[in-house]
Amino acid sequence: MQQRIDKLGVVIALTLAGAAFLPLATYRANRIAGGEGKSIAEALPAWAAVALALVLVAAALVALIRSSTGLRLGTSLAGIAALALAVGFSAIYLTPEGDRYARVAPGSGFWLALFGLAIMAADAMVRLRLGPTARIAGVLLFFGALGLLLVSGVWDGLSILKEYSGRADVFWREAGTHMTLAVGSLAAAVAVGLPLGIAADRVDRLRAPVLNVLNIVQTIPSIALFGILIAPLGWLAANVPGAAAIGIRGIGIAPAFVALFLYSLLPMVANTVVGLRGVAREAVEAARGMGMTNAQRLFKVELPLAAPLILTGIRIVLVQNIGLATIAALIGGGGFGVFVFQGIGQTATDLILLGAVPTVLLAFAAAVVLDAVVELTAKGAP
């Protein structure tokens, strides 16, 4: 008997069904008041509620029955778009006219439905076996659509954007700090880790000690590492002329940068070593035998062949650093973590989300794009 029901589709359909009975949006009289869940019927005007319900039912059916991959992808993306628009409308619909304190946030139903539809879309994309360039294009399209939603004003009623509108300039400043921390420490880790990895590959007696020390650094909890760094950096700032002038201090961005750099070294060095060790022995032998100098062998044969693994190290480091950089706010290092910790202090969930959501999106984009780049550099591999 031919199986007509998709197994993953059952999970997705159940998720969507569950989401329909949970609140689409949460209404609060002000930003720290208790929330009040609003179901789809309560959160939207009747026509919009019916339309959203129909879209969700259609998506559940398409997910449940074995159908073409293109249809599954289209339906899930349409469902996500409908959900995004609906939650924006609900904010405008639920907020009383002229009330500046009321807050409407996406509710558990929204998040659950988004989760279900995102799984459906991701599953469809995996089944399509998209090439690397198509995946990068997909990320660009996603961010384009997101930018369009933000600019169009559909979401202006949502609490997270109300938090944003009050501190737009701070938001972009912290975004800049966050990227400086994550990308800057990555650049420093590449500049130090790549030569260190090459040296560890060449010199047998160096390899084990280097990797062991970096392994130990990796096991130090981030908050403890910040604490450990306060004393030496403070001493540097106080005793080395010019150190304070270039921003070295016991707290602030310097220790955060150093900590992220130290965490980045292990993946960089380890992947460089593994990549170089994995280069086919015959290729290295042939390179020597044909008269390449040591430098030519390294740059023309070994590094290009190790590139996919080295880039995988860079990917690990960047995604890890984008996440870890949130902790920097604890010691005054800035970044999106500022909103997260302020939000926790004020019990303002929306403010936490203002810090957390961009962090997650950045990490996601970095992962997809760098994965695609790794695949593009692995040309000629069997």
Added chain:
Amino acid sequence: MIELQHLTKRYGGTTVVDNVSLTVEARSIAVIVGTSGSGKTTLMRMVNRLVEPTSGRVLIDGVDTATIAPFELRRRIGYAIQNHGLFPHRTVAQNIATVPALLGWDSGAIAARVNELLELFGLDPAAFAKRYPHELSGGQQQRVGVARALAAKPNLLLMDEPFGALDPIVRTKAQEDLKAIQRTLGTTIILVTHDMEEAISLGDRIAVMDGGRLLQYASPNEILVRPATAFVDDLIGTGDRPFRLLSLTPLAEAVEAGPAEGEPMPGDRSLRDALAELLWSKRAALPVAGADGAVIGRVTLDGLLKRAARPA
């Protein structure tokens, strides 16, 4: 002319190559044969200084290789190895262009040379130049490996078990192609193998190595007929010896007058082929054809049996 003079290589207390001297004539093929650990590969690698000798020296056309920087020396000497050693991230054309590019040839000359070599090795440039090594069959990869070694028109080509990874049919074809190309280009070849059959079919001279020492350096015929030691005798394999001896002589050199039935065999085939054909078709004689296809005589079973016997 390549002269190896008193070459010795020691690692710590172990002597891997022990005072080996031999001379390879220009435009000839010298095959170094031995079991694993005999020092044959180390001996060859001392020629292009991948291994520096502990003592002794190598002269190429009278010039001591120790006076040339290793990477410059290696760019002048072709080098082909087992499992081809092609660069997996470079196309066939880029692989072949490696040494010319290192030598700074201009791109037009490189492209012309790549096409020339692909055609010489029976690989259509339009179809193969832009492919990656993993998209080729084992035999094609091996041919590209040899083409790459010959790219900068070296006078000397070193080959380290170049056919070791090929299946028997492809290997035989590759050996014949190598012989033909060597005759066309006049390249001097030093080839290392553990396979005595390969050594006899390819070598103008064969160097037999064991335990780091050179046991015998002689023509294939000499090695078969007068093995210097019991070890050389073992390596030849007594069961195959008469057939290997026959395989050294082309039919054209053994024709007798007289009639024979059946399809003639070309004169450039070996006596061994003729013997196999006679045994298989239960004949006592077969006609031999000259280069133009006309019958020039015959070979007989009796004649072949006499030639297969130990010379007096």
